[in-house]
Amino acid sequence: MYLGIxxxxxxxxxxxxxxxxxxxxxxxxxxxxxxxxPGYHEQDSAQxxxxxxxxxxxxxxxxxGALAAVEGIGLSGQMHGATLLDASGKPxxxxxxxxxxxxxxxxxxxxxxxxxxxxxxxxxxxxxxTAPKLLWIAMHEPDIFAATKLVLLPKxxxxxxxxxxxxxxxxxxxxxxxxxxxxxxxSDAALAATGLSRAHMPRLVEGCAPATTLRGELARRWGMARxxxxxxxxxxxxxxxxxxxxxxxxxxxxxxxxxxxxxxxTNRIAANPDRVVHTFxxxxxxxxxxxxxxxxxxxxxxxAARLFGVTEAELLASLGSRPQAPSPVSFLPxxxxxxxPHDDPAVRGMLDGLSHGTDRGAIVQAxxxxxxxxxxxxxxxxxxxxIALAEADVIGGxxxxxxxxxxxxxxxxxxxxxxxxxxxGAAFGAAxxxxxxxTREAIGDVCTRPQxxxxxxxxxxxxxxxxxxxxxxxxxxxxRH
Numbered sequence: 081m082y083l084g085i086x087x088x089x090x091x092x093x094x095x096x097x098x099x100x101x102x103x104x105x106x107x108x109x110x111x112x113x114x115x116x117x118p119g120y121h122e123q124d125s126a127q128x129x130x131x132x133x134x135x136x137x138x139x140x141x142x143x144x145g146a147l148a149a150v151e152g153i154g155l156s157g158q159m160h161g162a163t164l165l166d167a168s169g170k171p172x173x174x175x176x177x178x179x180x181x182x183x184x185x186x187x188x189x190x191x192x193x194x195x196x197x198x199x200x201x202x203x204x205x206x207x208x209x210t211a212p213k214l215l216w217i218a219m220h221e222p223d224i225f226a227a228t229k230l231v232l233l234p235k236x237x238x239x240x241x242x243x244x245x246x247x248x249x250x251x252x253x254x255x256x257x258x259x260x261x262x263x264x265x266x267s268d269a270a271l272a273a274t275g276l277s278r279a280h281m282p283r284l285v286e287g288c289a290p291a292t293t294l295r296g297e298l299a300r301r302w303g304m305a306r307x308x309x310x311x312x313x314x315x316x317x318x319x320x321x322x323x324x325x326x327x328x329x330x331x332x333x334x335x336x337x338x339x340x341x342x343x344x345x346t347n348r349i350a351a352n353p354d355r356v357v358h359t360f361x362x363x364x365x366x367x368x369x370x371x372x373x374x375x376x377x378x379x380x381x382x383x384a385a386r387l388f389g390v391t392e393a394e395l396l397a398s399l400g401s402r403p404q405a406p407s408p409v410s411f412l413p414x415x416x417x418x419x420x421p422h423d424d425p426a427v428r429g430m431l432d433g434l435s436h437g438t439d440r441g442a443i444v445q446a447x448x449x450x451x452x453x454x455x456x457x458x459x460x461x462x463x464x465x466x467i468a469l470a471e472a473d474v475i476g477g478x479x480x481x482x483x484x485x486x487x488x489x490x491x492x493x494x495x496x497x498x499x500x501x502x503x504x505g506a507a508f509g510a511a512x513x514x515x516x517x518x519t520r521e522a523i524g525d526v527c528t529r530p531q532x533x534x535x536x537x538x539x540x541x542x543x544x545x546x547x548x549x550x551x552x553x554x555x556x557x558x559x560r561h
Contacts, residue, residue: 081149082518083308084511085135086156087128087235088316089113089177089338090379094135096146097511101526105143106507107135114174119181119417119425122174125163128234129241140302148303153242153294154311154514156319156506157235159255162213165230165237172224175234176213178255179339179375179416181425183207186215190257194273201254201270202261202351202359202368207417207425208375211257214274231280235313242310243292246282249312251319251369253284254360261349261359261368285312287322287363288516288523311517314363316506317341317371320475323509324499325529327364332469334488334496336478340377340451342458344370344467352465356420363513364523370467372420372458376429378478380413380447388440395444402486403449403542406549407442409433411450412556420458426560448484449546452491453553459492471495473532475505482534490542491550497532 081104086093088111095106109131114122139147160178165171176182187205190212191197197205205212210233218225232240233256236248253259253266258274258281260267265284271277285291291312299307314322317335326333326345335341341358350370351359358371376383385392410432417425431443459469471494478484479498489496499505512526519526 081146081151082511082514083150083153084156084507084509084514085132085153085238086316086319086507086510087132087158087238088506089158092128092131092135093507094132094139095507095511096139096143097508098146103508104146105139107138109134113177121177121180121416123177124174125171125234125237128238132238136302144303148305150304150308152309152311152514152518154510154512154517155235155239155313156316156510157233157238157252157313159233159252159315160208160210161234162210163232163234163237164217164224164228165232166227167229169230169240172227173221178208180213181207181417183212183216184425186212186219189215190273194269196269197257198353200260200267201257202349202353203257204353204356204423205257206356206419206423208419209255209257211270211274214276218275225275229280230282231276232282236282239292239310242294242298244295245292247291247312248282248284249287249291249314249363250284250361251287251363252315255315259361261361264361286365287312287314287318288365288513290517309514309517311513313510313513315360317343318360318363318369319506319509319513321345321369321509322363322512322527323505324473324475325527326473327362327367327523327527332471333473333475334455335476336377336474336484337476338377338379340374340455342372342455342462342472344462344469346370346467350465350467352461355461355464356423357461357465364527370462370465372455372461374413374451374454374458375417375419376413376415377451378476380415380451381478383415384444384447396481396483398441399445399483401482403445403483403490406545407445407449409438409442409446410553410556411446413447413450413454418454421461422557422559424559427557430556432556448487449491450553452487453550455488456491456550469494471497473497473499475499485536489536489538491546493538493543495538496536498534499530500533
């Protein structure tokens, strides 16, 4: 038995997986995000621990025997968050999240201080990444910066609580701007540019390697026969790739979670930081992931549901299973700023084309189409790096919507596929990494591709209609910085 724990932005999801790679049980607990000022996004790390423990306590209550047999645990986590710990290992402040936009000025400072940043990390300095957050802390909260002895990404803090050891995997570390992506190791020059050193960083491992073991008292709490091994794990999107077997060049997938991304595994670095393509180490040794990322995806649908005072399911049900034509309304999904291709934390969303005849359905359809158009921008940025897209699998909560996947197939003009359980792909991928850390099996034997349950083919008429709308949609963007 193996556990996969995904520390997301909106929830912690935990899955219990057997030796035949069947999900025996799953539990989820919600998380809250604070926004003390416009563009600021933070979470109290204590709620990560409470939510994780709640999922495991629930699994013990419902599946005690299976939980007792767990041999390996894999962790997946939201990337880029800055969790600052003091000398006793206690958090000094709430974690600054991946979608926080406060450190735009510090990004410019960082690139000036370290001109080799893009060449070494494969990424452009952006406010979502971890390193600029530390420069902001040094400038605006100097006492906290001085007291900081350890900087951890969210899932590494969870691992610290679970094991007592500070360990991070290279895929999650790639999103910090402190990692030499080619060498898969911390860059001393990058750390020095933010006033830090290796002493402030956790030990690095590959995602499928053993990292540490569960504390004995926690193993006893959950009735485990012996403390399971905890694998290196992965950032949420690399873990999702492992979950759907996207471990070789030529595969591509779309993540429709709180944020969104179009991702392609590669066996070489194909960086394009000028177009805001992200370069991450994969959770698989010797592999990387190139990604276009958007800051708001399924969270746009959640916003619309709050606006209309109904559930997301109710909004989607009224649309049917496929579009008949593009919505007359256009939506820019930049509710929290944007990454690919704009790198603009100050830009905000927009509804355009409203009239007295506009109804709820037109607006909701426009929201889904706006996210799809943003992913088309990501596709263009990847194409400039030499990465072509022939088809795409979809994971994340948004993959449950047949209408949305039909929109994506037509906007991107490629077949789009979904899987059963695609919304728990990162947690399932983490469980696979936990298994690999224990068994040392061949990676390809474990990270197989699950069966696709439905394929959405492009419709020629809709492809042409959306292609005609895309330039006008792009013209709506206006930089605010």
